[in-house]
Amino acid sequence: MKVMLAIFKLDKLGGKERDCIAIARHLAARGHDVTVLTTSADVPGIDDLKLVTLRARGLANHALLRDFARGVIERKLRAEPDALLSFERIPDADFHYAADGAAILREWRLWSWPPRRRTRLALERAVFASPAATRLFFMTERQRDEYIIAYDFEPSRATVLPMILHxxxxxxxxxxxxxxxxxxxxxxxxxxxxxxxxxxxxxxxxxxxxxxxxxxxxxxxxxxxxxxxxxxxxxxxxxxxxxxxxxxxxxxxxxxxxxxxxxxxxxxxxxxxxxxxxxxxxxxxxxxxxxxxxxxxxxxxxxxxxxxxxxxxxxxxxxxxxxxxxxxxxxxxxxxxxxxxxxxxxxQQRGAWLSVIAERIERGAAKPR
CATH class of the missing domain: 3.40.50.2000 (Glycogen Phosphorylase B;)
Structure with a gap:
């Protein structure tokens, strides 16, 4: 099975980035052909991963994220993977790993730059709101419920993961x-x-x-x-x-x-x-x-x-x-x-979260498109 993972900056090495690396390695260990798409991957010790660096253009962060999403979608159309797992809000991803809270529920400051907010909310809606069919991984039940309140999506799209520990x-x-x-x-x-x-x-x-x-x-x-x-x-x-x-x-x-x-x-x-x-x-x-x-x-x-x-x-x-x-x-x-x-x-729960993600992706990729 050919799987793509998409994350904006792998070398940021926060929790989301470490999770991405762990998932990529776990999927590869299960025999899958795994590629990680990112804009920046200067991370020591990940020579075992297949990395593709995409160029994102823009003067502000929201513009860079939007351009990265476009680049990932174009790459998906060309490579035709069995599954695309996104760690950013990318329309048309098969799976999305929700590492953050819902932007729509955030207390935006009155002086927040309108283009920034519009772009982030548009990308979020494209992943979570109907008619999107992206299947969703959440870290906690509370996080899942907040997104359901915000976007009223079908609960069957959501999977709450066991506690994430590496x-x-x-x-x-x-x-x-x-x-x-x-x-x-x-x-x-x-x-x-x-x-x-x-x-x-x-x-x-x-x-x-x-x-x-x-x-x-x-x-x-x-x-x-x-x-x-x-x-x-x-x-x-x-x-x-x-x-x-x-x-x-x-x-x-x-x-x-x-x-x-x-x-x-x-x-x-x-x-x-x-x-x-x-x-x-x-x-x-x-x-x-x-x-x-x-x-x-x-x-x-x-x-x-x-x-x-x-x-x-x-x-x-x-x-x-x-x-x-x-x-x-x-x-x-x-x-x-x-x-x-x-x-x-x-x-006793070691590796449970990784197994859940891999099994969901394998089942989803096996279904006829």
Whole structure:
């Protein structure tokens, strides 16, 4: 079977891009001829993938996305693949992986540039609204329901995936059994004393993930440290200095051993403003680490169901975060036990999300056109 995957910038290497690479490899391992279409693929370690670079023209992001969609459609018409899986909003894709929330439900600012909004909504409608027949992959039930409310499409077009966690995270989680000595080494490297508490935030986009909210709350907890991985934004350093938190906030790059870093912490802080799913929540639970997250996160339901942490209600209030940290600290032993139970159950789901995607594509491609 010949399958095309289309993603705008593979080298952005966010969650969507990592998911695309994992899906491409999984489909190839099942014997399919897989090609990834993108505009930028300068990513180390993906020589095993067949990549085609398309040129997108435009002065603004929305124009580039529109031109990329046109290029993908033209390529599809020429190559005639058995299936096209898009990670961007591309009309006439056979399958679409919904990595974001619905643009139509976003609170657009009054001064948002009208062409940008029109283009994004037109592309979104072409994928989700009737008479489109694109089959849709969603990360959570909540995300699926939001799109159904927005576009009233036939629910049978939608598939909600099991929790998305990558194989390298599972492999790293199995090694975490080395225990307290490993955790102690990580804390020593950060300069965190044994009697001090450590929270972790993994955030490539720290503003979107609510790191500023966490920093403000941290000022009220003098024995709580916070390690922030994934961003070196100048405003982040300025905020830390302004709040006099230099001795308790540790800003580190996003590292391959991020599971080790997460496991070093007592709990994860993730009061995100917007998060379609939140793979870092799943990674924390897989590492046996409880999570304090906002209800805006798609995987917040996983925290509530497992009892491995706390979910802040919508709309977000800073006082709720402050009180939530106090509750997390008081209930840490019970929450860590709940997180350990969830970690064991997640180990049984390894690769499930990839199998679901592959099976749906194979079934869909087998149907007569």
């Amino acid at each position: 194989d390298d995270r599972y492999a790293a989680a199995r090694k975490l059994g080395a225990g307290d000595s490993r955790k102690d080494r990580g804390r020593k490297d950060l300069g965190v004393a044994a009697d001090e508490l450590l929270a972790v935030s993994v955030a490539v986009d720290p503003k979107l993930k609510g790191v500023d909210r966490s920093l403000a709350a941290l000022t009220l907890y003098p024995k709580l440290h916070l390690v922030i991985a994934g961003s070196d934004a100048p405003w982040l350093h300025r905020r830390v200095v302004r709040l006099d938190l230099e001795s308790r906030v540790h800003i580190v790059p996003y590292v391959a051993e991020v599971m080790d870093l997460i496991a070093t912490a007592d709990f994860m802080l993730h009061p995100a403003r917007s998060e379609a799913a939140g793979q870092v929540i799943g990674e924390a639970l897989l590492a046996g680490v409880p999570v304090l997250a906002s209800a805006a996160c798609g995987y917040a339901d996983e925290i509530a169901r497992s009892g491995a942490g706390m979910v802040l209600p919508d709309p977000f209030q800073q006082d709720a975060l402050i009180n939530g940290i106090a509750h997390m600290i008081d209930a840490l032993p019970a929450m860590r036990k709940a997180a350990a139970v969830r970690a064991r159950s997640l180990q």
